[in-house]
Every structure is written in structure tokens, then in C-alpha cells.
Amino acid sequence: MKIVICGAGQVGFGIAEVLSREQNDVTVIDRNPVLVKAISDQLDVQTVIGHGAHPEVLKQAGCDIADMIIGVTLYDEVNMAACQVAHSIFNVPTKVARIRSQAYLDKQWGDLFSRDHSPIDVIISPEIEVGETVVTRLSLPGAFEMVGFVEDKIALVGINCDENCPIIDTPIKQLTELFPDLFSVIVAIERQGELIVVNSSEMLVEGDNVYLIADYSQVSRLLGIFGKNTETTNHVVIAGGGNIGLYVAKRLESLNRSVKVKIIENQHERAEFIADELSNTLVLHGSALDAEILREAGVAHAGTFVSLTNNDQVNMLASVMAKNEGATTTACLLSSDKYTSLIPSLGIDAYINPKSTTISKILQYVRRGRIRGVHSILNGQGEIIEAEALSTSPLVKKPLRDVHLPDGVRLGAIVRGDKIIMPNGGSIIQAGDRVVMFAKAGAVKQVEQLFRVSIDYF
Template sequence: MKIIIVGCGKVGTTLAEQLNRENHDITLIDTNDEAIQNLSDSADVMGVTGNGAIYQVQMEAGIQDADLLIATTNSDELNMLCCLIAKKAGNCHTIARIRNPEYSAEIRYIREELNLSLAINPELAAAREIARILRFPSAIKIEPFAKGRIELLKFLIPEYSNLDGMKVVDVVSRLKSNVLICVVERGNDVVIPDGNFVMKKGDKISFIASHQDSAEFFKKAGIDNNSVKSAMFVGGGKLTHYLCNLLEDTKIKIKIIERDEERCRRLSEQLPKAMIIHGDGTDEQLLLEEGIRQTEAFASLTGFDEENIMLSLYAASQSKAKLITKVNKIAFENVVNSLNLGSLIQPKMLTAEIILQYVRAMQNSMGSSNIETLYKIAADKAEALEFRVKEGSPILGVSLEQLKLKDNLLIACINRGGTIITPRGKDTIQAGDTVVVVTTCTGLNDLTDILK
């Protein structure tokens, strides 16, 4: 597909790289010629220097032949205007990044009036992920499937867990747990394990289960999963604002440390249940005075990756709190993954996932299945996808044991009208099912792509 991306910031760059890898024809628009040049040097993309909200600039970028325009500049208003012009000039699909909390209450109206295909809010998406984690603190990451009926959870096997040295096949028989282990990350290796795979302490395990079954699994595996009663957030930006709103119905006592006095005033008005502290979150004495050693969850949510990493490392040295670290640009991924940073939250990657899901569904609108959900499990090394199966698919009615599946691929779950089926060899896929597939073969667009 021909895709135009307006804005060469973190989200625009990530999207351009991801979509380029999936062989789409990418054209970038940005006022910064150097940013376009740098990305053009590293990826096979075209560049147009100019204001993406100018009709002539969009024409130069080829809007009349484009399938999709994605506006990801730092200005919500500019993004909406870019999409409005693109709709008139090219009649293509449009996606806008809209971050301001003031717009979030009216997002449905904005989408309808501007005829947007999708409105993306990176901070709100990140806040939702953090809220899920705080409700289930043993997990590093939680992703919902089948409209929330099941979840993909990632956790680290600690030293004291009885999973250390256990084969995957023994999880059901020895622990009597109804979970399906899908992916194991060991160092830089990412594998889809078979039954004989032996898990070890330090492995990052991703498994699929219902919320109730996952809680029971953690208990039987000897992993604490006490709910969080207190949380300290450093940084009072948009993400923190959304997160506190999402946690309003919980009993978590929230403390926010923010250095900008005016922002503190706004937060105290908007978030009456949270305690707002005006101060420098990197001040060791302040953190100790405000109870970093006693808090049960600590999230570093400032706008600076390096600051967030250092804050989480300090929190880890002072407490046993559940750690959450916001990181936007990972320059040294292997180094960062080796550090004790708890759950890594990457708003730009979450945004890219949502847009990739839309692009693949759009690309395959005439296929035998539609992508409903897409998550990256280990950066670009593994994906979990949820497909809705249509009539006419060639794999309908064929038992799973007869399907010639690609290597390193697992059919993890079948949702049939709200009934969750853990797939076995004799099971078949039927029209109307949603099917969750986990694989290291990234880039699947249709359920038939699972076949060799």
C-alpha cells in the first residue's frame, strides 16, 4: 500500500521503519529536512519537506494515489487538519494522533465529523496498559484478547518459583493450571516452546489464560500477586493524568511528584483524590521523605528516558515496589532489557502496534479473516494476533493436527461465541471464530498465512 506519514518524530519514525519492513510504499512529510534525510538514509522511504497541512505539499507527496495518511506531528490540531485535507484531496483512509485530554471526551464526535478512520492517543494507550499491570502486579505486561475474556501475560520467573527447571508439558499436570505457555524470552533468544522445553529462573514467560486462571497459576507457581494499595508516580504529564482517571475506581493511594508548579496546580484541580507534590523527582532526599521505601508501586513517567531509567534503578535499590518505566526511544535495547526496570512502557510502540493492526486489517479486507488485535511480544521478534474468521476460509473444518503450520507458530486460543477453547489436535476452526496466533514469523496479514 502507498502510505503517507506526516511528522518525523518518535512515532512517525517508528511507524515508517515498521511499515517499510512490511514492504509498504512510504512517503514522509516534515518541515525538518534533516530528519527526513536521516530516516531516508536508514530506510527505503521517500521524503517531502514542507507543512503536511498544505494542499500542495500533500499533492507533491502523492496524496491522490495514497491508500492511507497518518498524521503524527506534536500538534493535535495540525494532525486533524492534515487528515481533513487528505480526505478531500485523496479520499484515502486517515489516522490522526490526538493526545490532548480535553479532546478525549469528544473523540467520537471528532472522528465522525472529520471522517477519521482512526484516532490514536499514545498516552491513553500507555495509561491503560499501566492500569492493567497495577491491578495484576506479578505481570510485566498484560494484553487483552477476545474482548477481555482472556489475556496474554508476561512475567519473569523468580529464583524461588517452582517453575524453575519445570518442563512446559508439566505445567498442566503438576500445577493443574489451565494456561498455555506461548513464548519464552531467554537473553536475546525468543522461542515458541514445545512441551519438552525446560523453563529456568530469569526467563520471561508469556502465557494465555483467563484472568481467574492466571491468578490461580501465579499462586500455584509460588509467585506473589498481592494487589497494589499505594503508588508513587514521578512526572505529571498527560500519561499520568489519564492513568489517575483510570485508577479512580480503585483503592490505590496515589502520590504524584511534579517539578512544574503550574502543572501541579492543574493536577490538584483535575485529580482531587491524588496527592500532588511539587518538587524534583530526581531529588533523593525528597523521594525518601515521600516514602519511596514504603510504596508498593513506583512509576517513572517523565519525558526523559534516561531520567526514568535512573529513577527506576534507584527505586529498585530502595524498595520491593512494582516498577514501571516509561521509555520512548531505546537506543541500547539489549542493555536496557538486562536492567531491573520492571514493566517497560513504550507509548510510541503501543501507537505503532495499533496502527499496524489497522494497516494489516485494511490490506486484507478482502481476505478470509480480519485482524482484530495485534501485539508485539518481544519488540520485533514475536507477535500475538487475533483473527476473525470469515466464511470461505480454506482452513475451516480441518482439524488442527492436519494443518501444515509454519515453524515457530502456535494457535493459542479459539473464541467461539464467547466460549474459550484451548486448542487441541482434534479441534477445528469455524466461521465466526476469533483465533489467537502467537508466532516469531512476524508480518502475518491473514489466517491462511499460518500455513507453510
């Protein structure tokens, strides 16, 4: 696939890294020669220095033969204009734009991006995507990762095996025997920074980050089995009243009026603004690194403290301070990958990476075949994929024991209408079934082939 990416920042780099690894023909455009050189030196991609919305630059990047253009520059207007030019001049089939400003996404301007008025096929709003991720995590604070699939019938759950986990040193096959009515499949484990596909004889050890695919309705019970907190929090303290913090507070207000929400915001004008925007949230003006402010916010009694400022160091330190003050669960926003390995040793329960969230959303539209959902894990080492089985797929109409799955792939769930099937050797996938599985990065292309009907992608 020929893909043109406008923007060589963190997200642009991340998308280019994943797509180039899969032998796609990728060209990255950016006006900053330093960013262009960095991406050219590290990745097997072509690069062009220039304005991402200029026709001449887009032609130089190969837009005239491109299957897709992805606009992820720092500027919404450039991303939108790039998609318009790619559509009007080069007839690029699929156009994706990242749009940060909520001014464009307000419901009253809902027709702006309709098919009649805009050529943009997919709009990615980082604030909304990350905000929804935060809200989902808050609903089940015992998990460090939580993503819904198949209309939230199925969940990807990430659980850390800490020293209090009662099933450490237990073979995975024994878990099925101990909990025969529990619908969950351990599909992968992160151990010492490496993502491994598990087999039934694998033992869980302290420090493992376990990825499971489970019946969404059983996630709370699953967390309890791993010794995690299963109570939904009714007191949330948010550090940072930026776009993401404000979005999360509004969503919490709309979902559950009984949840006490407090926001700590350092800028006085911003604090006043968000106080006017919210109806049932207490806004405190001050620094999240001030112990007195944390105490005033009542973090000692908070079920969850989540730090969503635009500074990674502040987010980590504020989370550590909140935990020391007595917060039950802490989570923080981390824009950079370089700090993620520190999270367990700092005692922070979970982190949210905006880059990973945005890339996962975009990959859903890059993948060929009947791919319905994608979530990238551990900096692209693997993906959770939801796909629809076609009658022409080699997966259907025969027991799974007779199906040759690519190395690095593990099936987690089969959904047939409202019925959830835990896959085993005797399971038979039928056309129309939704299949949720884990695939290591090197196996993703082979998974796509299992669910393709033609050279078209959907």
C-alpha cells in the same frame, strides 16, 4: 498497500519500519531534512521533505493512490489537516491521526470527530493508550506485559523467569501435566534479545521473558505459579504529574477509592494544577530523584512505584532509588529503545514504551482481513494477533493437526461466544470464532491471508 506517513519521528519511523518490512509501499513526509535522511538511509521507503498537510506535498507522496494516511507529526493540527486534505482531495479510504492534546478529546466536544463532522477514521491518543497500559499493569504488578483481547476474556501476559521462579528448567510440556486445569499457552520466549517460538520440549531457563496467552480470570494464579507477586497494590506512588501521570491518577481514583495514590511533581505550578484536578490523591512538590521526597511519599510501604516523567534517565534512576527504599514493584516509562536492555540488570520490574503502544494500536487498522486486535512485542520482532475466523478460511472445519500453519505462528486461544478453548491437535475452529495467536514478524502477512475474505481490509 500504499501508505503515506506524515511524521518521521520515533513513532513514524517505527511504523514505517514495520510496514516496509512487510513489502508495503510506504512514503514518509517530514519537514526536517535530518529526520528524512535518517529514515531514507535505514529503511526501504520513499521520502518527501515538506509540510504533511499541504496538498502538493501529499500528491508528491502518492496520496492520490494511497490506501491509508497516518498522521503522527508532533502537531495535532497538522495530523488532522493532513487527514482532511487526504479525504477531501485524494479520497484516501482510511485516515489515522495521532492527537495528543486532551483539549480536542474532552467529552463535551464528543461530536468533533463524528462521521458527520470529521473524516478521521481512527484517533490515537498516546496519553490515553499509555495511561490505560499503566493502569492494567498496576492491576497485576507481577507481569512485565499485560494486554487484554476478546473483550478481556483473554490476556497476553509477559513474565520474567528470575532466580526465584520455581519452574525454571522445567519442560513446557510438563507444565500442562502439572496444571491440567490451567488455561494458558506459552507462545514465545525472549532469550538474550531474540524472540523464539517454543515447542513442547523447550526448557525455561533463568532470564527468559515468557509470553503466554491465558484465560484472563486465571492470570493471578498463573503469576503465582511463576513465583510472582499476585496481590493487587493498594498504595501507588507516581513520579511525574504530566498528562500520563494525571490520567493514571484519575483512573485509579475512579476504579478504586481505597487505593492510596501519591504523585511527585517537580514543577510547582503543575503540582498545584494537578492537586486541584484530583480529589483523593496526595501531590508532593519535589524531585523524584530526591531520597527525602521518596521517603515522604512513603515508597518504602508502596506496593508499586511507577515513574512517568518525560525523561527516560530520570524514570530509570527514580525507579532504582524507589526499589532501594523498599518499593515492592517498580515500573517506568521509556520512550527510547536504547535503554530497554538495561531494565533487568537495574532491578526494575517493568517498563512501558509509548512508541510500541501507539504502533500496536495503529497496526490494528493496517492489518488486512478480520483482524480485531494487534499487539507488537519486542520492538516488532513479533505480534499477538486477535482475528475472527471466516467460513472461507483454511483454518475452519478441520482438526488443527490437519491445518498447515505458517512457520513462526503459534495458536494461543480460541473463543466461541463465552467459551474459551485451549487449542490442541483435535480442536476444530468454527466460523465466527475469535482466534488469538502469536506470529513472528515474517509470518504476519501469511496470518492475514488466513483471515481475509476479499481485498478489502476491515
